[in-house]
Amino acid sequence: MDANNRSLELSIVVPVYGSATILPVLIQQVYEAMTQEGLADDFELILVNDAGPDNSWSVIQTLASNNAFVRGINLRKNAGQHNAIMAGLNNVRGRMVVIMDDDLQHPPSALGDLMRALKDGHDVCYTKYLNRQHAWWKQAGSRFNDYVATLLLGKPKGLYLSSFKALKREVVEEIIKYDGPYTYIDGLILDVTQSITSVDIVHQARHEGESNYNFRRLLSLWMKMATSFSILPLRFATYMGFGLAALSLVMVVFVVVAKLLHPEFPPGWASLIAVVLFIGGIQTLCIGMVGEYLGRTYLKLNRRQQFIIGGTTWKKADADE
Template sequence: METKCSLSIVIPVYNGAATIGRLVDELARLSVNGGLEIVLVNDGSCDNSADVCEALVSKYQVPITFINLSRNFGEHNAVMAGLHHDRGEYVITMDDDLQNPPSEVVKLYEFARASDYDVVYTSFQSKEHNSFRNFGSWLTNRAADFLLDKPKGLYLSSFRCMNAFTVEQIRKYTGPFSYIDGLVLQVTQKIGTIEVVHLPRKVGKSNYTFRKLVHLWLNMFVNFSIMPLHISTVGGIVLSTLGLLGVIEQTLEYFFWHKPQGWATIVCIILIFSGAQLFILGLIGEYIGRLHLTSNRKPQFVIRTIKQNH
């Protein structure tokens, strides 16, 4: 794709009507050598975010692309839609809630540009999310350490800067189960980090829910790792070994100590083994189901309209 500006800022918008206007206003005032563009992706918002974003396209001289998706596809798929329409040498992704100050965009961009990193993530000295989101982010990062071969000490955040090479490689993923950080870690290990300011949320409430957290974990576990299958194999071996030891123990008791048969114990063992089998079958079913949906070309995103001022 032809590069026409130095920096693209991709913002997935979900119920962000109260904040996106101020965010774009502050971004439009930034001075970046080579110019910048803003890519807004409305991810099936329930409020009037689409109308607000469409009005912003006509309001500013800075190049703005507004992508209106046909329904809610999830944050990472919305970001993918934006990445397919950016034109920058570098791309910054950020949330629409104003908790990442626009003034930190230039700091992040200049650090990435001056470094040899393909991707630069931001870290926060003090995170101003609510306790549930902080815990969810911590848990997600710990899971990524285990599953994704993440560089030690790297904190994964949605406020990140990627060069054009990385973005071009990420675009090649066409499946419906996008996970940007998983794709980044498949592409490169040249990843840096920079500390930035994180502000408290002043308007509205977080769209981060338990359901979205589970969906993110499933994408990470199933689409970007086969570690769960390894764990299932090891678990199956352990349970089978315990079962064999149990049979030996029961046989010895029957022939040498003549103890009555422990039916309650047998029932518990059967329940444990049955539960383990159902869990593993469900895990395998999750892999197969996702392959089925991907082979049937479930869309990563569907664009209803695009509006630009350039």
Template sequence: MNTTVFKLDDVGEKHNVVIDSNTGLSVVIPVYNSEGIILELHKRLTNELNSLVRDYELIFVNDDSPDNIWAKIQTLAATDPHVKAISLRRNFGYDSALMAGLNYVRYPYVVIMDDDLQHAPEEIPLLLTEIEKGFDVVYGNFLVKKQSLVKNLGSWFVGKLAQLIVNKPAHLQITSYKILRQEIAKGIVKYGGPYPYIDGLIFQMTSSINRVMVTHHERAKDRGGHGIFKSMRILLNFCTTFSILPLRIAILLGLLISSSAGVFSIGLVIVKLWFGIDMEGWTSIILAITISGGIQLIGLGLLGEYVGRSYMNINRQPQYVIKDTVSINQVQQLNQTEEYQVAELT
């Protein structure tokens, strides 16, 4: 698959219409193990948004957090009409929790951010100002990330894969701090696959994407839910949902092994005929195993390609299951009328 590289100034195609920010703003925040942070997060969001937009909503999605955060969210909702909340029946993962929240946004712009105050609410105006220039999506990008070296390397690797798989612009960081138009959210929630990846869906839907530079802060307190194993699961979902590249790598690997074994076989024949040197028996055995193994990889890759395509189309495992809600009208969902199907990348 070809990789498209953009300059930062070329990222996205601007719209001509500029929408007044006073129409309102939705903020969707998956929460997990952040009981000690939620009150401060709510306070800072409220202080910022009260003076920024005419109206807003804060949609917290509890991804089956083991702490007492759901009770705290219910308390906030009882005193603040802007607070809405969804609680899932089990831990479905970050992107599935986002899908649950995005289904109920009702304002023209939607901010997505983490619950740990590494994304400062005070920088939402930067995102809003940029998207009002006409972009569909604006990412908050960081000069320095306040996280472990392993996570930084993982982010870099995912970014490179995204360039290959979904044609992500080279100078754009994929981050969980972003703002998008409601039309994009409406398209995202039409995806019916069991393992959503929000950023992959965004890049399949629009090229009108830009970035603003913001500050990445230390986690306020508590321990986050994005460990190495969950990060690997997200990476696997990304690769297998939006591309059949891993299967094609298996095919190429099989071809490479078989070709190498074939060249080696020819070399052995030449040595035997030209120099009269007899090869030991184990050589032919290893050679036969290598050739057959390569052929099997080719066959498995081809079989997997067909199975993978079928799997993408027919699997309807639920993305999430809602256990409880606060101030959420479950009849008013973005995906209740229209159909949307993500195009399969080939």
């Protein structure tokens, strides 16, 4: 069997964005962890360059030429973390697959524990941080995202949807069938299986630099989850419409009765404006929700791609042999 196409025990997928200086340390620690597990020659590390602002791709090419276990994918344009992960998942060869970040906050020493959890019979294994090293606002956003995932996706309570996780190859094969442009990996996992566990890990401080995630990206991630894998926001809009209609009916009865009992009752201009603005705001919110769904449907019907691969560190002809 060709070396580029043979089956391996483990594939590690890492989306890369602005981490050129961290990558050499990352692959060294991963290799040491795999050596301790006796898998030095039976794993691959797939680095997906998400069109970052630095020279990450040239660093990946150098690392791949010097380390047989490193494979690189270069995206032509920035696709986002989850779509970059999908690019990696579409090219894995391992019987088990681990997804981890590029900033070394996910300790490679935990790879063995993740693999053993899958070997014990679970389809997916997440990690639970014992001491999170994120900023307070990011931790608050994660807690909100966790609550919404429980509400919208039926996530088991107590399960933290971390970005450091392991999946069986069978689960990956189901996930990559999704062809929508707005990918949310955890939503796809929860759609595929209920056999999920977690292991505790020590969350490390970022090796250097600052996180690329900001409030806008966290909000975008929440919108993907809310509108790509659940219709609950649309139902919320419907319930809100019924509630406002009932409230309006009560208000009409109240105004009529008040006018009959107290003809001198002055008209309430301020209260009228407040009600109009409130109802208008709710209507705008509901229209926005519907528009978000329609927009995503439109882009999917027009076959907008999840990612566009500009190059790899291996020859496609060799991999297809």
